[in-house]
Amino acid sequence: MKTRLLRSFLKPELVRVNISATCKREAILTLLNIVDDAGSLRDRDEAERVVFERERNMSTGLERGVAIPHGKTDSVDNLLVAIATKPDGLDFDSADGQPAKILVLTLSPAGRSGPHIRFMAEISRLLRDDVLRRRVVEAQSADEIVSLLTR
Amino acid sequence: MDYVRRQVPDKHGMYNGHVRPRSWSILAVVMVMIVLVPSAGAAQLGAGASGVSERMTHLMLQLAVILCVAKTAGYASERFLRIPAVLGELASGVIIGPYALGSVIGLFEHPELTEFPLSPELYGIATLASIVLLYLAGLETDLGMFLRYSVAGSLVGAGGVILSFVLGDLAAVWTGLANSVVSPAALFLGTISTATSVGITARILSERNKLDSPEGVTVLAGAVIDDVLGIVILAAVIGMARVMERGGNVEWLPILAVLGKALGFWVICTAVGLLIARRLGKILETFRSRQTMASISLGLALLLAGLSEKAGLAMIIGAYIMGLSFSRVDCAHVLRRHLEPVYHTLVSVFFCVMGMMVDVNALQSILLVGIVFSLIAIVAKVLGCAVPAMFAGFNLLGASRIGFGMLPRGEVALIVAGIGLSTGLITSDIFGVAIMMTLVTTGVAPLVMVRLYDDREGLRQRWAAARREAGRRRSICLTLPNVEIAEFLLSNVLEMFEAEECYVHQVFPGETLFQVRKDDISITLRREGATITLSCGDIDCEFARLVLLEALASLVKVFEGVREFEQTTDLRSQLQLG
Structure with missing residues (x-):
């Protein structure tokens, strides 16, 4: 019941394991590329601007190595989510200072109501579980991550 | 039927329809209306109520009295008598209706003259x-x-x-x-x-x-x-x-x-x-x-x-x-x-x-x-x-x-x-x-x-124990530098909950206590002075926390914006010097 949103929005083709990015900026650009490559972005520059602006106001690095960069933008029609893992971790300017190992980019349409924060809450609540978080970081394929998060 | 009246403050912190009125002046206006409007209506009636425009005029006058009297009565019963507004509205109808004051002051024809008491x-x-x-x-x-x-x-x-x-x-x-x-x-x-x-x-x-x-x-x-x-x-x-x-x-x-x-x-x-x-x-x-x-x-x-x-x-x-x-x-x-x-x-x-x-x-x-x-x-x-x-x-x-x-x-x-x-x-x-x-x-x-409804347990013992296990509630407390910022943040938070398709309900007009609901999400928000307290079940905690975080981020954005604005144009002198 409590993974309803994850179930409807997670797609394996928007998930990458062990990305090569080494800093926050690169990581976010990688996530945006994942969405853009799938042909889901109307205006990539606009999406990039929104996400980085949100990041400038306050870092979206949560505790325990999870980061949730996000933005509301007209360049998407539906909620889109891209997930990337970085087992070595990268600095995301988190409040607890821990390097981010799981990165979740959420984009949803601006000017329209619908789940956005609710979606991020669902994934972040799930990732509070130490065992699950470790298994996601260690996952070797996109399908494995999706099945871990929607079980 | 379940239709809870909802109040959400607008950008100026006003509450729809519940701006605290100067009760006495409003009451005076209503009294004047009760006396003046129906006599105007009676004059209309006397002039022959059959014409469409006369009938419409009469209808508008009736509605004028009904709206002002019913709303005032409803407000007064809620605010002062602490009874549901509907009771005041119903009672006001009985009083100004055709069987009572209404036919005396000429607002309505006496029902004996007609088959049905209302037009x-x-x-x-x-x-x-x-x-x-x-x-x-x-x-x-x-x-x-x-x-x-x-x-x-x-x-x-x-x-x-x-x-x-x-x-x-x-x-x-x-x-x-x-x-x-x-x-x-x-x-x-x-x-x-x-x-x-x-x-x-x-x-x-x-x-x-x-x-x-x-x-x-x-x-x-x-x-x-x-x-x-x-x-x-x-x-x-x-x-x-x-x-x-x-x-x-x-x-x-x-x-x-x-x-x-x-x-x-x-x-x-x-x-x-x-x-x-x-x-x-x-x-x-x-x-x-x-x-x-x-x-x-x-x-x-x-x-x-x-x-x-x-x-x-x-x-x-x-x-x-x-x-x-x-x-x-x-x-x-x-x-x-x-x-x-x-x-x-x-x-x-x-x-x-x-x-x-x-x-x-x-x-x-x-x-x-x-x-x-x-x-x-x-x-x-x-x-x-x-x-x-x-x-x-x-x-x-x-x-x-x-x-x-x-x-x-x-x-x-x-x-x-x-x-x-x-x-x-x-x-x-x-x-x-x-x-x-x-x-x-x-x-x-x-x-x-x-x-x-007090704090005593309403469930049988076995059920109560199971429930205590399932639904603990947690509070998140946030103290802001001053009341104005707290108010601003609160209205931001409420807007965000609504953007997430949550149903925001102001518990009592004029008080800053809100209930947020969506499916099984149930969150209570209260502002006292510069402090915002949010309480929710364990399971909604993450959502509540992220909404607060986002509201805080947008507050930072506003502050940044204001700072930039001051640097590029001197707004204050622009306004002060006309």
Whole structure:
């Protein structure tokens, strides 16, 4: 019941394991590329601007190595989510200072109501579980991550 | 019916319709209106009320008085007497109605001169109000929550409806208001007794932070079943009454045919409605303007209302079905939000007009009957709901909380009574009894409830332990540098909850306590001075925390913006130097 949103929005083709990015900026650009490559972005520059602006106001690095960069933008029609893992971790300017190992980019349409924060809450609540978080970081394929998060 | 009035502050921190008025000056304006407007109206009447423009002028003057008087009375009863606004609005209607002050000061013609106490124009507006009301009641239905608490809710709702209908119908015969249990009068009184109006209960529950208590959710889920069963019974009763009106005596074949037709219409329309609602919702969403979406949806509700009347049922049944169907679509909250101003205006007119139809001169003769009937209605609903609740894990205290929570009757009882009176199926005596029952039950319920709802446990021990395990509540406390920033942040937070399609409800006008709901999400927000406290169940904590975080981020953005602005243009000197 409590993974309803994850179930409807997670797609394996928007998930990458062990990305090569080494800093926050690169990581976010990688996530945006994942969405853009799938042909889901109307205006990539606009999406990039929104996400980085949100990041400038306050870092979206949560505790325990999870980061949730996000933005509301007209360049998407539906909620889109891209997930990337970085087992070595990268600095995301988190409040607890821990390097981010799981990165979740959420984009949803601006000017329209619908789940956005609710979606991020669902994934972040799930990732509070130490065992699950470790298994996601260690996952070797996109399908494995999706099945871990929607079980 | 469950339609909780919602208040959200706008950008200026004002509360829709509840800006604290200078009560005395408003009262003075109302008094002046009562005296001046009707005399103008009387002059119009004297000049010959048959012309369209004269009749419209008279209608506008009537509406002017009704709106000002009913709204003031409703506000005063809530604010000063601490009783539900509907009581004040109804009472104001009785006072300014054609049977009392109204005909004396020339606002209305004396009813003895006419067949029906109100002009068709005014009654038409009240009918429109009842359709909007039932449409919103349907739209507001929380089917998701109902399904989660469906067992206890169904038992409680069905128990209350069945016992109320049976006892109401029998009481009509016992008290001599009807001569047989299948006469239209008895059937109508039975139907009038069934419909719970849970809005008042919901308000008390949220004031005491008990909306998500086991008793609270059971009452809210029970109200869903109550609504549905009540509407089905109404459909059947109207059909039966019409058959008997024609035939004069009880013929079971046509009655069964009508019952079948009524149930058929209900089941088919609801099923089709729920099936195609999502598609209809998508079509509505292609209109970029939210106002347009809301108005068209109301148009569709009126359409189904008309069709259901054509099918031999009441118009409100169609309106309710359309609301129920749209309650599941994504844009439901947009529709609700944009129809709310219409609702708030019309509903007061509706209650006031219902009060106006009470024949005060006849009250004396029906007083005793009315009291007896009201007592029976109380016993029927409380027992009918409390006894099933005892089987659903509640102890005596919990069960009585549920029984009294389901007690208030309201708009639907009034609408049904109005339909009966306007179609001539019930007399004005019975109408008076119905109004009295509504007033008594709505008045008694809060008095008892405030005593019952405290911190004692309402569940039996075994259930209570299981619940304690499942639902601990947590608080998040945030202290901001000053009240202004806290207010700004709060309005941001509420906006964000709404953008997430949550339903935000201000618990009491003028106080900064809010309830946020969506499916099984239940979060309470309070601002005291510069401190914002948010409390929620364990499971919603992450959502609440992220919303606060986002609101804080947007606050940072605002501060950044202001700083940039100061650097590039000197706004202050621009303004100060003109």
